[in-house]
Amino acid sequence: MSEYQNLLFENDNGIGVVTINRPKALNALNEATVRELDKIIDVLAQDDSVKVVIITGSGEKSFVAGADIVEMKDKDAMEGREWGILAQGVFNKLEGLAKPVIAAVNGYALGGGNELQMACDIRVASEKAKFGQPEVTLGITPGFGGTQRLPRLVGKGMAKKLLFTADMIDAAEAYRIGLVDQLAPADQLMDAAKKLAKTIMSRGPIAVKLCKFAVNKGINMDLESAIQYEDEVWGLCFATADQKEGMKAFVEKRKASFTGK
Ligand code: DAK
Numbered sequence: 001m002s003e004y005q006n007l008l009f010e011n012d013n014g015i016g017v018v019t020i021n022r023p024k025a026l027n028a029l030n031e032a033t034v035r036e037l038d039k040i041i042d043v044l045a046q047d048d049s050v051k052v053v054i055i056t057g058s059g060e061k062s063f064v065a066g067a068d069i070v071e072m073k074d075k076d077a078m079e080g081r082e083w084g085i086l087a088q089g090v091f092n093k094l095e096g097l098a099k100p101v102i103a104a105v106n107g108y109a110l111g112g113g114n115e116l117q118m119a120c121d122i123r124v125a126s127e128k129a130k131f132g133q134p135e136v137t138l139g140i141t142p143g144f145g146g147t148q149r150l151p152r153l154v155g156k157g158m159a160k161k162l163l164f165t166a167d168m169i170d171a172a173e174a175y176r177i178g179l180v181d182q183l184a185p186a187d188q189l190m191d192a193a194k195k196l197a198k199t200i201m202s203r204g205p206i207a208v209k210l211c212k213f214a215v216n217k218g219i220n221m222d223l224e225s226a227i228q229y230e231d232e233v234w235g236l237c238f239a240t241a242d243q244k245e246g247m248k249a250f251v252e253k254r255k256a257s258f259t260g261k
Helices: 031-046 077-096 110-119 146-154 157-165 170-179 186-201 206-219 225-236 242-250
Strands: 005-012 015-020 052-057 061-065 103-106 106-112 122-126 130-132 182-184
Touching: 005 031, 015 186, 031 077, 031 122, 052 110, 052 186, 061 110, 077 146, 103 110, 103 186, 106 225, 110 146, 122 186, 130 170, 146 157, 170 182, 182 186, 182 206, 206 225, 206 242, 225 242
Parallel strands: 015 052, 052 103, 061 106, 103 122, 106 130, 122 182
Antiparallel strands: 005 015
């Protein structure tokens, strides 16, 4: 029996596919699911056989339809705060995972679902996916990073429009405003996400990891400090066998064979 009640996991030749699996509740995130996510992120961090992670939702209708409203509705202030701290910690951990994480958004990405996909590195969405932050319809603010990651992705004005109105947008609009990075027909979503994963896996793994850190850290720094950080990261590459191999392969007009060392 799987050690996870609400997640499915498959390692497809180095691509770790995590599927949120509560289809009856449109994959809404209850506390148990968030705790399982916490656990699997730790496992993925340690598992060298997983090179790239894909997160998706089970079924055709929904990626994640938000936090579980049924479970959340009777929380008091302290319980709500603890729930927020738990989930924020998990989303931050996912964002900081030292491997690329692709969201394959197969349907509704609402509230905590949109916040989950925003905590991933790259977002590939089904043309049938729908996005929104409906929290203000429930009398709450987003609490899993939505008020912070959304403006960083789509700009302040567009973020406020989505947050204040709670309007749902379709995949084409999400792509237009930069909320997702790639679209695919619904039946080709996983193929598209895996193709992207394979391309990333063919590149220098340390360089990819350092790019992730440089973007994530730099975006929250002033430009001068961020460029300085980029210098440090760039210099570090020259301590790796991958840099030697990448440049040697170029000179020898062959494909590089990276070891991640
Ligand atoms: N939670 C629990 N159950 C949900 C759910 C959710 N978020 N979304 C859907 N379901 C359940 C429905 O209750 C229904 O269950 P049954 O009635 O069959 O038992 C089943 O999934 C199918 O849903 P529908 O019958 O509603 O399906 P429709 O096709 O008619 O509609 C829909 C699909 C996605 C438009 C609709 O289900 C919907 O509007 N869902 C709610 C979307 C939503 O408002 N999501 C945002 C949740 S709020 C914080 C903690 C958390 C948060 C913020 C702060 N802190 C502690 C700081 C985050 C909040 C949110 O994410």
